[in-house]
Amino acid sequence: MSVTTPAGFRAAGVASGIKESGRPDVALVVNDGPRSAAAARVTRNRIKAAPVLWTEQVARGGRIGAVVLNSGNANACTGPDGFADVHHTAELVGDLLGIGAADVAVCSTGIIGVRLPTDRLFAGIRAAHAALDPDGGPAAAEAIMTTDTVPKQVARTASSGWRLGGMAKGAGMLAPELATMLVVLTTDADLEPHVLDAALGAATAVTFERLDTDGCLSTNDTVVLLASGASGVRPEPEEFTAVLVDACADLAHQLAADAEGAGKLITVEVRGAASEPDAVQVARAVARSNLVKCAIGGGDPNWGRILAAIGTTTARFEPDGIDVAINGVQVCRRSAIGEDRAKVDLSGRDVTITIELHAGAATARLLTTDLTAAYVHENSAYST
Amino acid sequence: MSVTTPAGFRAAGVASGIKESGRPDVALVVNDGPRSAAAARVTRNRIKAAPVLWTEQVARGGRIGAVVLNSGNANACTGPDGFADVHHTAELVGDLLGIGAADVAVCSTGIIGVRLPTDRLFAGIRAAHAALDPDGGPAAAEAIMTTDTVPKQVARTASSGWRLGGMAKGAGMLAPELATMLVVLTTDADLEPHVLDAALGAATAVTFERLDTDGCLSTNDTVVLLASGASGVRPEPEEFTAVLVDACADLAHQLAADAEGAGKLITVEVRGAASEPDAVQVARAVARSNLVKCAIGGGDPNWGRILAAIGTTTARFEPDGIDVAINGVQVCRRSAIGEDRAKVDLSGRDVTITIELHAGAATARLLTTDLTAAYVHENSAYST
Known part of the structure; x- marks a missing residue:
């Protein structure tokens, strides 16, 4: 029940030292194909973190080969230097996987206004790459947690055999920064980017966008959907959207249920x-x-x-x-x-x-x- | 330094038993003239309490002879019965003062969705009428307090001799209801209703409307400005507006400084x-x-x-x-x-x-x- 539940994905989560606590803080999700169709949605906050600006561009191409995520530092309000850090991060992941940096989505969550410790991050990425595993989803879900008390994961299997997996973090407050919500969804359905994009838009509109714990819109919110096509099944868009909405609603509920400080x-x-x-x-x-x-x-x-x-x-x-x-x-x-x-x-x-x-x-x-x-x-x- | 600082005004504050604590809860401010020009501003909340709907109508005539205020019950969301309660309240005040009910403004603050105990209120109004005094401003300011820890009052004297006085309550939370803000301003300047209205609009726009302790708009907010003309002085609108803005800014600052639960x-x-x-x-x-x-x-x-x-x-x-x-x-x-x-x-x-x-x-x-x-x-x- 994770992002590695669908066929064609590997993932890993490791501790790089970005978090002072020593807990896992770098996650990598890789789409091994045969396809790498993708779609994404990012925060509507006009002050967007550097990784959000990057991932928005990457998603425009409709193809994402890997998503690298870190917790402990949001790389937001860090200026041109912060954007260069994202670029180097994507290049490193691309080099390790033999794909272009422009096919690598990057997500960060944590403190705002502090430069990323890239030495630790890059070492963490190398370790995560070495640890990539077809059962690595749960480790990745753990590495994106900040003050979440439990990892949030979901999986669905359609009657026609294709699968959908997902992980999320956030919606409770981060200590000490914003309620960044990061979501990675994976599927082995074989769908075109425009179908994925429409389905993701429909799903986020009635799930993550209907979650409002404190009215504070993060600079880093990102939802990425990756499709490997490894099931060989091409579901109807309506069928796919229905399963996606259901899975996203499940994750949104998990996020609200773990919102920090919340009693009800x-x-x-x-x-x-x-x-x-x-x-x-x-x-x-x-x-x-x-x-x-x-x-x-x-x-x-x-x-x-x-x-x-x-x-x-x-x-x-x-x-x-x-x-x-x-x-x-x-x-x-x-x-x-x-x-x-x-x-x-x-x-x-x-x-x-x-x-x-x-x-x-x-x-x-x-x-x-x-x-x-x-x-x-x-x-x-x-x-x- | 109160609503009775300007010439031509009497006021009173008494305890009627609406508040279980037995503290003062009914205030009356009377304009003895010679003029009774007035203006008002009320909440923009579309769910308006019965007294707000009443006072909005009264102010349209540009003439107000008295303002009666109670704390402890907001008379909000009380339906047609609640509106009838306001009407009877204004009639009683009008009868006691020998003016029409349509010249009486009514303000309430306190719990929402509970009918006013009119027997207590009416007895309180009779007592307040008997206690009306040219130095009664401070007693009135005390009677409109809910969880305010201090009464809020202001007074200004213009170089040309006319005066302005005021009292306010709220902006901190009421226990247990909304942060209703009630403000009564008095002046002995001799000004037409349209001048008062323009000045009040200009003043509230940059003072009370720039006060936002928790983003929650009350159903009962009301600001009333009464002009007796008793000084015989007719200041220029610009001069009057400048003094009014200054006095309103002072009250707004007092409101914020006493906002409940606030440390900064x-x-x-x-x-x-x-x-x-x-x-x-x-x-x-x-x-x-x-x-x-x-x-x-x-x-x-x-x-x-x-x-x-x-x-x-x-x-x-x-x-x-x-x-x-x-x-x-x-x-x-x-x-x-x-x-x-x-x-x-x-x-x-x-x-x-x-x-x-x-x-x-x-x-x-x-x-x-x-x-x-x-x-x-x-x-x-x-x-x-």
Whole structure:
């Protein structure tokens, strides 16, 4: 159940010393083919880390032979020198594998504004190359962890025989930096880059883009999808997309469940919206309200804060026509007092907030977490 | 130094029992004239509390004879019944003062989604009416406090003899509800409603609207400006606006300084923006970043998080051309590593983040606070 579950992939994870703790921090995922079709999605943050700028270019060619990832240093806000470091990293990986540097995707996560210790990284890459293994997926998943408490992996096998694997890190806060999310997905389905790209766009839109633990967009978020074609199966795009969405949703859920400092996993479900963008806007406003997140963390079914968050959006609705249920109890009816809020049971880890806008038929679901003192402690630690 | 500093005003503050603590919770501010020109600004939240809907209508007439305020209950999300409660409140105040209900502004702050205990409120209003006093400003300022630790008041005397007074509450979190901000400003200058309205719009735009402690927009925010004309002086609009801006900035600073759970008072200053809206957008993105706020709270001059927040905006700038200084130390130059961040002294209460976009000549300044475990505790307490 990893990136090496599909045929045609090898991976490795090693400790290079970038992390002071001595834990694994360099991962390598190699596509041995026969094909090397690929697609990627990167952060929409305009301040993009050097590896993000690089990988964006690489993915444009629709072909990626390997992904090298490091944790412990984000190589973000490091200027032209930082970009040169990425270039050298890709060249080294390319040389070791006998492919072009332009076919190597690079991902980094960790502290911002500090140069990569390239001596350690390059030694780590050589070690990872030597350790490449068809069962190396779990080691790679471990090497991209920062403050994640568990590695996040997924695998699916289609009835027609092709497979999909994946690993992810992040969504909880990194200590001491951003909630960078890195995801590598692999498949042995035989698909063209444009099919992979469309499927990945469809999948990220309803999974990773519907995960919002603290509204803070990282400089390094990257999702890479590699297809080896080694199964010899060419599934229909619809079939492939459906499996990809399912796998990405699984990883997104794992990310939210491990979000640092979070005590509760909150699903915000918006119904009756005039459009899907409206539904997402409303869900995001609620998911980003510190007051709502504090209340849920404290076991308080405070629907007034939910309405106040909805009221800040431009979505279509009548201000006096909104229903809100928390864990199934209709605490707010037509924007006013509904069932007794004391009936709401918030003792469990999972909380569902259901919002009915009565403005149409569109829906959206978004995952978030509560806001806790642990989150604050985690993210107020001095970064050096 | 209160709303009764200008001539022509009386005020009172009493305890009616709406607050279980028995602390003062009903305030009345009366304009004895000779004029009763007025202007108001209310929250842009589309879910507006009943008193906000009422006061918005009242202010449209350009004339307000009295403002009645209660703390302990926001009368928000209370449906048509809640609106009827406001109407009856204004009628009672109007009857007691011999003016029309349509000349009475009503403000409420406290818990959302619970009907006002009107029996207590009405008894409190009668007591406040009996207690009206030309020196009653401080008592009124105390009666609108919720979890404010100190009353917030201001007064200015113009060289031409007219005066301005004001009181405010909020911006820290209410226990258990929203950070409602209520402000009443009084003046004995003799000005027409349209002049007051323009001045109030100009003043709120650069003061209260540049205060953002947690990004959560209340359903009840209201700012009311009353002019008695009792000084007989008719200042130039420019002179009046300048004094009003200064007084509002003073109150906004008092609000931020008393924000609950906050350890640091952060000024975000954006320079070199292509436009003022660009500057405000960048300042707000930084002020709303939980990661930035946690870092500052922890004494960590984490400029990478500031850049990441800037990168989420649509403001005009080159991604590799941003400078950031924290308390005067240029930690980030051209979006990359600048001076050693260890030089930044964050031991004091006041922190200034200065951002240079190199995209024009516009500037903006915004006040915010850090994010602390105390904020979370304060806002996760069960609301009943």
